[in-house]
Amino acid sequence: MFLFLRPFRYLAQALTVEATPRRMACGFALGMVVGLVPKGNLIAVALMLLLCTLRVNLGIGLLAALAFSWLGMLADPLSHVIGARLLAWGPLVPVWTAMYDLPVLPWSGYNNTVVLGSLVVGLAAAVPVARLTEPVFARYSPRVAARLQKFRIVRLLWGAEWGARLG
Amino acid sequence: MRWSYLLPRLVVAAAVWAFFAFAFDPLLRRGAVAAAEAALGTKVDVAELGTWFFPPAVSLSGVQVADPADRRANLVQFETLRLELAGRPLLVKSFVVEEGAIDGLEWGTPRTTAGTLDPRRPPRGRKPRSAAGEAFGAMADRLGEAGQDWMDDLVARTAADLDPRRLESVRLAKSLDKRWRKRFQALEARLKTLESRVREIERGTKDAGKDPLARIEAYARAADEVQSLLKETEQIRKELQRLPKAGQVDLARLEEARQRDLDALKHKLDFLSLDAEAISKKLLGPELSQRLAEAGAWIDVVRRYARAAIDAPRPVRMRGVDVEFDRSEPLPAFLVKRLRVGGKVKLAGETIPFRSLITGLTSDPALHGEPVVAKLVGAGKGELRLLAVLDYRGETSRHDATITWTLAEPVVVDFGDADDLVLAVRAERTEWAAEIHLQGDALTGGMRFVQSPVSIASRTGPRVRPEIGRVIAAALGDVRELAADVTLAGTLRSPEWTVRSDLGEQLRTGLHRFAATEAAARRDQLRQMADALIQTRSAEFQQLLGDRHRAVLAQLDADESQVRALIDKVAGGKAGGKNPLDKLPLDAGKLDLFRR
Numbered sequence: 001m002f003l004f005l006r007p008f009r010y011l012a013q014a015l016t017v018e019a020t021p022r023r024m025a026c027g028f029a030l031g032m033v034v035g036l037v038p039k040g041n042l043i044a045v046a047l048m049l050l051l052c053t054l055r056v057n058l059g060i061g062l063l064a065a066l067a068f069s070w071l072g073m074l075a076d077p078l079s080h081v082i083g084a085r086l087l088a089w090g091p092l093v094p095v096w097t098a099m100y101d102l103p104v105l106p107w108s109g110y111n112n113t114v115v116l117g118s119l120v121v122g123l124a125a126a127v128p129v130a131r132l133t134e135p136v137f138a139r140y141s142p143r144v145a146a147r148l149q150k151f152r153i154v155r156l157l158w159g160a161e162w163g164a165r166l167g
Numbered sequence: 168m169r170w171s172y173l174l175p176r177l178v179v180a181a182a183v184w185a186f187f188a189f190a191f192d193p194l195l196r197r198g199a200v201a202a203a204e205a206a207l208g209t210k211v212d213v214a215e216l217g218t219w220f221f222p223p224a225v226s227l228s229g230v231q232v233a234d235p236a237d238r239r240a241n242l243v244q245f246e247t248l249r250l251e252l253a254g255r256p257l258l259v260k261s262f263v264v265e266e267g268a269i270d271g272l273e274w275g276t277p278r279t280t281a282g283t284l285d286p287r288r289p290p291r292g293r294k295p296r297s298a299a300g301e302a303f304g305a306m307a308d309r310l311g312e313a314g315q316d317w318m319d320d321l322v323a324r325t326a327a328d329l330d331p332r333r334l335e336s337v338r339l340a341k342s343l344d345k346r347w348r349k350r351f352q353a354l355e356a357r358l359k360t361l362e363s364r365v366r367e368i369e370r371g372t373k374d375a376g377k378d379p380l381a382r383i384e385a386y387a388r389a390a391d392e393v394q395s396l397l398k399e400t401e402q403i404r405k406e407l408q409r410l411p412k413a414g415q416v417d418l419a420r421l422e423e424a425r426q427r428d429l430d431a432l433k434h435k436l437d438f439l440s441l442d443a444e445a446i447s448k449k450l451l452g453p454e455l456s457q458r459l460a461e462a463g464a465w466i467d468v469v470r471r472y473a474r475a476a477i478d479a480p481r482p483v484r485m486r487g488v489d490v491e492f493d494r495s496e497p498l499p500a501f502l503v504k505r506l507r508v509g510g511k512v513k514l515a516g517e518t519i520p521f522r523s524l525i526t527g528l529t530s531d532p533a534l535h536g537e538p539v540v541a542k543l544v545g546a547g548k549g550e551l552r553l554l555a556v557l558d559y560r561g562e563t564s565r566h567d568a569t570i571t572w573t574l575a576e577p578v579v580v581d582f583g584d585a586d587d588l589v590l591a592v593r594a595e596r597t598e599w600a601a602e603i604h605l606q607g608d609a610l611t612g613g614m615r616f617v618q619s620p621v622s623i624a625s626r627t628g629p630r631v632r633p634e635i636g637r638v639i640a641a642a643l644g645d646v647r648e649l650a651a652d653v654t655l656a657g658t659l660r661s662p663e664w665t666v667r668s669d670l671g672e673q674l675r676t677g678l679h680r681f682a683a684t685e686a687a688a689r690r691d692q693l694r695q696m697a698d699a700l701i702q703t704r705s706a707e708f709q710q711l712l713g714d715r716h717r718a719v720l721a722q723l724d725a726d727e728s729q730v731r732a733l734i735d736k737v738a739g740g741k742a743g744g745k746n747p748l749d750k751l752p753l754d755a756g757k758l759d760l761f762r763r
Contacts, residue, residue, distance in 0.1 A: 038486050052179040073486075080487050087490045100492040103258035114487025 021138035024057040028137075029130035031061035033122030035068025036075065041109025043119055060137075075121065076114050083117030192216050199227075209235040209242070210282045223252040233282025234275070241278055245510065246271030250503075261498040264506065272510025335431075336424040343417050350410075357403060361396055368392045499531035512545055519547025532559040549574035549597075566605040573598045578618070586628040588636060594618035594649065603655065610662050614653040621649050642677035 034047045051061045072079075087096060099105045109115040196216035203211040214229025231244040247270045253263040368389045372382075506525040511518050523543035529535040538558035545551035550573045558565040574597040581591045596619055603612035623643040627636030650668060657663035 058179075076486055083487060084490075093492075096490075097492040101259070101494050103255075106260035107258075111490045111492065112487045113490065117487070 019057055019141070021134050021141065023055060024060045024137040024141065025130045025134035026054070027051070027057035027059070027061035028064045028133050029126040030054065030056055031064025032068045032129055033119070033126055034061070034065040035070075036072040036079075036118040036122040038072075038109070038112070038115055038118065039069075041112070041115055042104065042107045043109055043115060046108070072118055075118065079117030079121055080113045081117065082120055083113035083115065086116055086120065087111060087113060192218055203232070204284060207232060207235075208284075209233045210284050223254055223257050225250045225252070231276075231278065231282075233278060235283075238281045238283050239278050241273075241276045241282065243272070243274050244276050245269050245273070256498050256502075259494070259498065260500070262501045263498065264503040267503055267506040269506065269508045270510070272508055273512075275513065336421060336428045339421055339424045343421065347414075347417075354403060354406065357399070361399060361403075364392065364396055368396075497534055499529045499534050501530040502535060503528040512551075517547050517549070519545045519549070519551065521545035521551065523553075533561075536560070538565075548576050563607040564605075565607075566603075568603045569601070570603075571598070571600040585626075586630045588628065588631050588639065589626045590639075590643070591624045591626070592618075592621055592649070593624075594621045596620075605659060608658040608660065610655055610657055610659050612655045614655070615650075616653070617648065617650045619648040619650070621647060645677050645680075646673050 030047070030051045034044065034051055037044050037047060048065075051065070052058065086092060096111065100111065110119075193216075195218065196213050199216060200211050200213050210233040212229065212231040212233075213227055215227070217226045218224070225248075227248040228246060230248065232242045234240045234242040248268070250264045250267045253265050256263040371385055371392075372389050374385075504526060506528065508523045508525060510521060512521050513519075521543055522545075523541060525539065525541045527535060527537045527539045529539075532538065538556050538560065541553070541555040541557070543551070543553040543555075545553075550571075552571045553568065554570075555566065555568040558567075577593060577595050578597055579591060579593045581589055597617070599614060599616040601612065601614040603610070605611075623640075623646055625636050625640040625643065627633055652667045654665045654667070655662055656665075
C-alpha cells in the first residue's frame with residue numbers, strides 16, 4: 001500500500017513544499033503570468049521552467065496558471081493593444097529586430113502581440129499580486145490545511161509530517 | 168543536499184522528458200489531424216507521426232483524406248511522408264525542408280471505414296468541380312455537342328445532296344424516258360393506222376365487183392390511197408432517221424444536267440468544308456475532350472496544392488498577430504527545396520505509377536526568388552511527362568505547364584448513334600502535347616493531338632440509308648491520320664478554344680473524290696441508259712416497222728397484181744405495149760419502198 005502510494009506522496013510533496021505565505025504568494029503571481037501568456041512558445045516554456053525552478057509553491061503556481069489560462073483569454077484585447085504598441089514603438093524596434101535575427105528567440109513568440117502584451121501585463125501585475133495575496137495566504141492557508149487534514153486521502157498522501165508542517 | 172528542493176524539480180524534469188518521449192508525437196498527430204479536419208471539413212486519418220530533433224525531421228504514415236462527397240472513398244492518400252528539416256533555419260523559426268519524400272500517393276482510393284466526421288450527416292453530394300475542372304469539363308461537353316451536330320448535319324446533308332431523286336440529271340433522264348416512250352408509242356400508233364388503211368384499200372379493191380370500169384375506178388382510188396400511204400410511210404421513215412439526232416440532243420442535255428449536278432454537289436461540298444472544325448471536333452472530340460479535361464484537372468491539382476502550400480491556413484486558435492521583422496539573412500517561413508513524390512495517377516482510365524520532383528515550394532516566393540517547378544514522369548501503357556512552373560513571385564501569378572502523353576497501343580473509339588451512324592476509329596498510336604500558360608486568370612496555350620495511323624469504319628443503323636453510310640465510309644476511307652491543334656484562350660473560368668485540323672480538308676477531299684467518281688459512274692450509267700433506251704427502242708421500232716411494212720407491202724403487191732390482171736383482162740392482154748396502169752398516178756418505184 002505504502003509502496004503504491006509513494007509516488008503520489010512524492011508528487012504531493014512536490015506540490016506543497018515551500019508552503020510559507022510568501023512563497024505561496026510568489027507561486028501564485030508566477031502562475032498567473034504563466035496562465036496569462038498563450039502557450040506554444042518559448043516564453044511560456046521559460047515561465048513554466050521558472051515556476052518549477054524557483055523556490056515558490058508549485059501547487060499554488062499551477063493552480064493559478066490553470067485559472068489564468070482561462071481568464072487570460074478575456075484579457076486578450078487589452079494584451080493585443082499593449083503588445084502591438086510595444087512592437088511598433090520606434091525605440092524598441094531595433095531591439096525586436098535584433099532579437100528576431102538571433103537563434104531560438106523567434107520561437108519565444110515575443111513578436112506576437114498577445115504574447116508580448118500578456119507577458120507585460122502579467123509581469124506588471126506580478127509584484128502587486130504577490131504583495132496582495134501574501135496576507136491572504138498567511139490568514140487562510142492554516143484554516144484550509146486544517147480542513148484538508150480531515151480528508152483521509154490527504155492524510156495518506158501528505159503524511160503526518162507534512163500535515164503537521166502545513167498546520 | 169536538500170531533497171525537498173531537488174525532488175520536485177526532478178519530478179518535473181522527468182515529466183517533461185516523458186512528455187516528449189511518449190506524448191509529444193501522439194499529441195502532435197492529434198493536433199495535425201484536428202487542424203486538417205477543421206481546414207478540409209472532412210475526415211483525416213494519420214496512422215503515425217514521428218519527430219526527430221537531431222537532425223530535425225518529421226514523418227507521417229498512413230495518411231488518408233476522405234472524400235466529402237463519397238464516404239467510401241479517399242480524396243487523397245499516401246503511405247509515408249518524410250521531411251528532413253534544416254537545423255539552422257529552424258532555430259529562427261523557419262521550416263526549410265532540405266529533402267522530402269511522399270510515397271504511395273494516390274487519389275480516389277476506396278476506404279474501409281466511413282469517411283465522414285458526422286455519421287448522421289449525409290454526404291455533400293458530388294463535389295463541385297474546381298473552376299478549371301468545371302470550365303474544361305464544360306468545354307469538353309460543348310466539344311462533344313458540336314461534333315454531334317456536325318454528325319447529324321453530315322448524315323442529313325449526305326442524305327439530301329446525294330439523293331438520286333434530287334439530281335437534275337436523274338430527273339431529266341426519267342422525263343426523257345417518258346417522252347421517248349410516248350414518241351415511239353405515237354409512231355406505233357401511226358403505223359397501225361397505216362395498216363388499217365392498207366386493209367381498207369384491200370377491201371375497196373375486192374368490193375369493186377365485176378364491172379371493169381368500176382374496178383378501174385376503185386383501183387384508181389386505191390392507187391391514190393397507196394400514194395398517200397407511201398408518203399406517210401416516207402414521212403415516218405424520215406422521222407425515224409431524225410430520231411438519233413434528237414437522241415443526241417437529249418443526251419447532250421443529259422450531260423449538261425449532269426454537269427450542273429456535279430457543280431451543285433461541289434458547291435455543297437465546298438460549303439460543307441466550312442465545318443471542318445466541327446468535323447475535327449466530332450472525330451477527335453472524345454479524345455480531345457478527355458485530354459482537355461485531364462489537362463484542366465492537372466492544372467487544377469497543381470494550382471490547388473501549390474496554393475495550399477503557399478497560403479497555409481492561419482491556425483484557428485491562434486491569438487494575436489505576429490509582427491515580422493527584417494532579418495540579415497531573410498528566410499521564408501516555409502520552404503521545400505526538394506520533394507520527391509511517388510504514387511499512382513489515373514489517366515485515360517488507366518492507373519499508372521509516377522515519380523515526380525517538386526522544387527522551390529515556399530510560403531514566400533518573392534523572397535525565395537525561384538518559381539515552383541514540378542516534374543512528373545508516369546509510365547503505364549502510355550508515357551506521361553509533365554513539367555509545371557508555377558511562379559508566384561510577381562503581383563500576378565503565372566503557371567506554365569507542358570504535358571506530353573504517348574500511347575503506343577491501339578485505341579478504338581466508337582461514336583455516333585447505333586440507330587443512325589456509328590464511326591469506329593482505330594488508332595495505332597496516340598500522342599498529345601499540351602502547353603498551357605496561365606497568367607493571373609488569362610489562359611493561353613495550345614494542344615497538339617495526333618493519332619496515326621488510323622482506320623475509320625462506319626456502320627449504318629436502321630434510320631440511315633446504306634448508301635449514305637457508303638458515302639461517308641468512302642469519304643473517311645482515305646483518312647490515315649487524325650491530327651488537331653487546339654488553341655486555348657480566354658480565362659480559366661471561361662476558356663475559349665479553336666480547333667485546327669486538316670481532317671476537315673481530308674474529309675472534303677474524300678467527299679469530292681467520291682462525288683466525282685460517283686458522278687462519273689452515274690453519268691456513264693445514265694448515258695448507257697439513254698443510249699440503250701434510244702437504240703433499243705429505235706431498233707425495236709425499226710423491226711416493228713419493217714415487219715408491219717413487209718406485210719403492207721405484200722398486200723400492196725397483191726393488190727398491184729390484181730390491178731394488173733384486171734387491166735390485162737380489160738385490154739385483151741395487149742394494149743399496144745402500153746400498160747393502162749401507167750396512166751394511173753401510181754409511182755411504182757415508190758412501192759419499192761415497201762420492198763426495201
